[in-house]
Amino acid sequence: MSLLAAIPLQRIEVLVAAILICVVIFELVRRRHLMERYALLWLLAGVALMVLALWQGLLTTVSGWVGIYYPPAALFAAGFVFVLAILLQFSIAISRLSDQNKILAQRVALLQQQLEREQTEKAQGEKAEEESSEGLAPRR
Amino acid sequence: MTSTKLAIVPAHNEAGAIAGTITEIARWAPDFDVLVVDDGSTDATAELAREAGAEVLRLPFNLGIGGAMQSGYIYASEHGYQVAVQVDGDGQHDPRHIHDLLARLEAEPGLNMVTGSRFLDPREGSFRSSAARRVGIRFFSRLLSRITGQPVTDPTSGFRMTDRRGIELFAHDYPRDYPEVEAIVLMHTLDLRSCEIPMAMKPRLTGVSTISSTRSVYYMVKVLLAVFVALLRTRPVREAQEVSPTAAGQAL
Numbered sequence: 001m002s003l004l005a006a007i008p009l010q011r012i013e014v015l016v017a018a019i020l021i022c023v024v025i026f027e028l029v030r031r032r033h034l035m036e037r038y039a040l041l042w043l044l045a046g047v048a049l050m051v052l053a054l055w056q057g058l059l060t061t062v063s064g065w066v067g068i069y070y071p072p073a074a075l076f077a078a079g080f081v082f083v084l085a086i087l088l089q090f091s092i093a094i095s096r097l098s099d100q101n102k103i104l105a106q107r108v109a110l111l112q113q114q115l116e117r118e119q120t121e122k123a124q125g126e127k128a129e130e131e132s133s134e135g136l137a138p139r140r
Numbered sequence: 141m142t143s144t145k146l147a148i149v150p151a152h153n154e155a156g157a158i159a160g161t162i163t164e165i166a167r168w169a170p171d172f173d174v175l176v177v178d179d180g181s182t183d184a185t186a187e188l189a190r191e192a193g194a195e196v197l198r199l200p201f202n203l204g205i206g207g208a209m210q211s212g213y214i215y216a217s218e219h220g221y222q223v224a225v226q227v228d229g230d231g232q233h234d235p236r237h238i239h240d241l242l243a244r245l246e247a248e249p250g251l252n253m254v255t256g257s258r259f260l261d262p263r264e265g266s267f268r269s270s271a272a273r274r275v276g277i278r279f280f281s282r283l284l285s286r287i288t289g290q291p292v293t294d295p296t297s298g299f300r301m302t303d304r305r306g307i308e309l310f311a312h313d314y315p316r317d318y319p320e321v322e323a324i325v326l327m328h329t330l331d332l333r334s335c336e337i338p339m340a341m342k343p344r345l346t347g348v349s350t351i352s353s354t355r356s357v358y359y360m361v362k363v364l365l366a367v368f369v370a371l372l373r374t375r376p377v378r379e380a381q382e383v384s385p386t387a388a389g390q391a392l
Contacts, residue, residue: 102203102316106211109177109197110218117195 011053018049041089045082146221147172147238148212150205151229155183158229162192165227169238175215176229179208210314217311225301232341233299241301244337252306252332256339257294272356279360280321283367288328293336295321305332321363325370
């Protein structure tokens with residue numbers, strides 16, 4: 001209890017938000033609404049937020065290293081980079097999906113053409129067979 | 141399959157012109173099989189093409205000219221065709237010139253692609269297209285001539301014939317949205333040889349061009365990016381002459 005009391009209210013809020021992110025992401029993965037591949041970046045963000053909330057002075061120290069004098073600005077910058085990373089990941093995923101989609105569409109067209117041709121050939125073969133058997137019938 | 145030569149006709153909502161194009165090919169190039177690639181048409185293009193006696197590949201949705209043409213090249217590759225020519229379904233490409241392309245391709249061993257150019261012969265300079273498009277064509281003409289070290293006067297012409305090696309390359313890797321310009325660079329980076337012959341083209345009969353004036357700028361920027369990326373890219377290890385396992389199985 002003394003530990004919690006030592007933590008300012010804002011930090012507790014951030015901590016709750018971070019835990020919430022992780023829980024939601026875990027739950028989505030568990031229900032198979034989200035693939036592990038795409039969950040990783042989100043979990044990384046949640047964990048980073050958690051570390052920043054718990055480790056007092058980390059944000060200020062890191063900001064100092066990169067030369068940002070106003071620590072919250074460093075947080076916004078990091079958040080922006082994270083959003084960009086996720087968007088890039090989506091763009092890559094969309095490119096791959098649309099390429100796979102194209103290949104599938106082409107294969108469907110090729111298979112359909114092959115199937116239709118085999119069906120016409122089969123129908124023609126049966127027709128020819130019928131005609132030849134009809135030709136035999138009168139002799140019997 | 142009755143022939144070793146294939147005419148690939150990409151068509152998107154070309155019900156008005158497709159039957160005529162197929163009849164013309166059958167008339168002027170009877171030694172070519174005709175494959176219509178119906179690129180997700182919402183009209184009767186596929187049915188009319190089938191009635192006119194062509195084989196039809198029916199794409200389940202619109203892929204754009206690059207994806208449609210690549211389907212044709214995959215078909216040509218898997219059915220063992222030795223020569224493939226692209227003839228647009230809108231009637232712009234006059235099938236009586238197919239044998240001009242073939243003569244050029246067969247005359248020069250080692251030649252992989254022959255393109256019909258609207259601008260090579262100064263007398264044919266009357267071909268009409270939008271101003272923006274003409275600027276784009278001239279720009280890419282200069283750029284590609286510089287890159288390939290040989291004159292490329294009509295980089296956007298789709299009336300082109302490829303040999304077996306070109307077919308296998310394009311079946312494996314064909315640019316997607318506006319493929320003609322990129323395809324020239326692609327062949328150049330793989331040391332495949334191409335050339336142009338002069339050719340008159342008819343104004344399109346029906347339908348709408350895939351490239352409107354307003355989209356020309358987007359077209360230029362996008363193709364420009366693709367050309368430079370293609371130049372920087374180290375090509376896939378797989379050589380153009382190799383065929384994927386499934387394709388090889390079906391070709392036999």
